[in-house]
Amino acid sequence: MITADWLYWLCGAIFLGAAVIVGRDRENPKRIGSVAFWALLGLSFWYGTFVVRKAAPPWLLGLAVIAMACLAGFGALGKGGGLRSTTEKQRVALAERFGGRVFVPALIIPVVAILFATLVVKIKVNGQPLLLKGSETLIGLGVGSVLALVVGLLILRPTPASIGSGPLTPAVPLREGTRLLQAIGWAAVLPQMLATLGLLFDQAGVGKVVGKLTKDVLPQGSLIWAVVVYCLGMAVFTIVMGNAFAAFPVMTAAVGWPVLIQQFHGNPPVVFAVGMLAGFCGTLCTPMAANFNIVPAVLLEMKNQYGPIKAQLPTAIPLLACNVAIMYFFAF
Amino acid sequence: MLVLLGVLLVVVGFALRLNPLLVVTVAGIATALLGGLSPLTILNTFGTGFATNRTVTLFILTLPVIGLVERFGLQQEAGRLIGKLRALTVGRMLAAYLLVRQLTAALGLKDIAGPAQTLRPLIAPMALGAAERKHGRLSDEAVERVKAFSASADTVGLFFGEDVFLAVGSVLLITSFVDSTYHLKLDALQIAIWAIPTAICAFVIHGARLLWLDRQLARMANPTPAKEVVA
Numbered sequence: 404m405i406t407a408d409w410l411y412w413l414c415g416a417i418f419l420g421a422a423v424i425v426g427r428d429r430e431n432p433k434r435i436g437s438v439a440f441w442a443l444l445g446l447s448f449w450y451g452t453f454v455v456r457k458a459a460p461p462w463l464l465g466l467a468v469i470a471m472a473c474l475a476g477f478g479a480l481g482k483g484g485g486l487r488s489t490t491e492k493q494r495v496a497l498a499e500r501f502g503g504r505v506f507v508p509a510l511i512i513p514v515v516a517i518l519f520a521t522l523v524v525k526i527k528v529n530g531q532p533l534l535l536k537g538s539e540t541l542i543g544l545g546v547g548s549v550l551a552l553v554v555g556l557l558i559l560r561p562t563p564a565s566i567g568s569g570p571l572t573p574a575v576p577l578r579e580g581t582r583l584l585q586a587i588g589w590a591a592v593l594p595q596m597l598a599t600l601g602l603l604f605d606q607a608g609v610g611k612v613v614g615k616l617t618k619d620v621l622p623q624g625s626l627i628w629a630v631v632v633y634c635l636g637m638a639v640f641t642i643v644m645g646n647a648f649a650a651f652p653v654m655t656a657a658v659g660w661p662v663l664i665q666q667f668h669g670n671p672p673v674v675f676a677v678g679m680l681a682g683f684c685g686t687l688c689t690p691m692a693a694n695f696n697i698v699p700a701v702l703l704e705m706k707n708q709y710g711p712i713k714a715q716l717p718t719a720i721p722l723l724a725c726n727v728a729i730m731y732f733f734a735f
Numbered sequence: 736m737l738v739l740l741g742v743l744l745v746v747v748g749f750a751l752r753l754n755p756l757l758v759v760t761v762a763g764i765a766t767a768l769l770g771g772l773s774p775l776t777i778l779n780t781f782g783t784g785f786a787t788n789r790t791v792t793l794f795i796l797t798l799p800v801i802g803l804v805e806r807f808g809l810q811q812e813a814g815r816l817i818g819k820l821r822a823l824t825v826g827r828m829l830a831a832y833l834l835v836r837q838l839t840a841a842l843g844l845k846d847i848a849g850p851a852q853t854l855r856p857l858i859a860p861m862a863l864g865a866a867e868r869k870h871g872r873l874s875d876e877a878v879e880r881v882k883a884f885s886a887s888a889d890t891v892g893l894f895f896g897e898d899v900f901l902a903v904g905s906v907l908l909i910t911s912f913v914d915s916t917y918h919l920k921l922d923a924l925q926i927a928i929w930a931i932p933t934a935i936c937a938f939v940i941h942g943a944r945l946l947w948l949d950r951q952l953a954r955m956a957n958p959t960p961a962k963e964v965v966a
């Protein structure tokens with residue numbers, strides 16, 4: 404069976420490759436800190452496989468993670484350096500020359516991912532599915548990325564003079580990838596760190612305290628207030644934790660089950676489905692959901708990191724009100 | 736109650752715009768210490784948390800190829816192509832993307848699009864191209880707004896599409912948590928069906944705001960519209 408493990412190894416290799424490229428870039432003023440960060444990240448991706456298999460102690464990885472956070476937090480990670488791509492002018496000329504062909508590699512990724520999710524997922528070898536259940540699209544994403552890279556090198560194969568700096572070798576995509584990685588910087592590991600924070604919050608009992616607080620503010624015997632508190636609580640707790648999955652068990656134990664289901668006899672599928680979606684409204688508004696809200700801003704090289712949240716806030720608020728209404732009118 | 740100090744640390748840290756990675760690490764350690772966890776447990780949690788959540792970082796795999804095609808003018812070509820389609824304003828284009836993202840996510844295809852796969856190489860440059868064709872050279876503020884709304888179309892589409900699919904994480908979390916804790920037998924299909932009303936509301940609200948973006952940009956645009964400016 405094919406699992407997602409090789410994807411993590413490949414990802415780690417990209418980070419290590421970035422470390423090498425940054426290390427050779429003499430124009431980068433923060434070369435040493437950057438190399439340390441990307442190398443540590445690459446090794447952590449590899450080591451993580453053994454942690455998941457319980458074949459290696461997790462605390463060592465914990466130390467590495469905190470070291471990475473310190474490197475990034477105290478400004479040891481450089482943004483730029485001498486990694487140059489083509490100029491805007493060159494790109495316009497190249498776009499004219501290659502035309503639509505330049506889209507082919509970019510489109511291969513989603514197309515392969517779709518094929519894996521719909522067709523390859525059905526392939527069985529000796530009665531066992533070929534791909535690990537639940538990882539099909541991710542594996543497709545990985546295969547798609549590799550295939551797109553090969554096709555990209557084949558169709559864009561240019562003469563060295565036309566591509567700005569340096570001859571085209573497989574190192575060019577790695578250099579370009581490193582350029583993007585440097586633009587993303589520490590934000591690349593923020594989503595994983597936030598997931599870890601969620602775990603720590605949970606173990607320290609933050610959920611229990613919030614659940615108790617919610618119970619205390621809930622007026623007795625009012626259905627509409629119970630619905631509002633459940634939905635609003637899901638959204639607010641999601642904003643704090645960055646993840647509706649963490650909020651759901653807490654708010655459901657505090658309000659959803661004892662009040663909405665047991666006391667007011669709500670229809671469980673409606674209450675729980677809409678409750679979760681109320682939490683998603685919170686996800687739209689929180690920097691804690693970094694992979695959805697911060698990473699896109701960094702990837703698009705926006706000046707304001709909170710730009711996407713500002714664009715989503717006016718949608719999230721009326722949508723939360725819709726969820727309250729849907730639950731109130733359809734569940735009871 | 737004391738453990739809520741950790742939450743406060745996060746809020747203050749983000750509000751002061753300190754480095755989020757550092758804020759999160761400090762808040763995590765502080766909360767865990769207040770909650771009575773031993774230093775070794777804390778380190779172990781950082782390790783396992785990092786290892787088990789590597790999936791969210793897998794978008795990195797697309798960066799080398801995205802960087803390669805960008806080097807060859809992908810963004811410029813996307814902008815140029817969209818500039819030819821006169822009827823396609825930035826608002827209409829993003830509303831269409833919102834719908835496609837919702838529908839594909841509802842079919843379980845949530846990883847086919849995303850910030851690295853589609854937003855940076857295709858959607859954002861197309862949106863900027865469409866905006867420039869209509870409104871001429873964009874101010875920095877307008878560029879920021881178009882980028883922000885492009886990102887929002889991707890995120891809103893994903894969130895309020897994926898729950899309509901049976902086998903997505905959140906639906907499975909609901910059924911497994913509720914079934915094991917309260918001894919119900921919830922039907923995943925019922926959960927998915929009841930995600931549809933909210934999905935429709937999300938499309939109506941956010942779609943309308945995306946269409947409204949055209950008017951906002953018209954208001955922000957330079958008083959001397961340069962018609963022939965193409966990306």
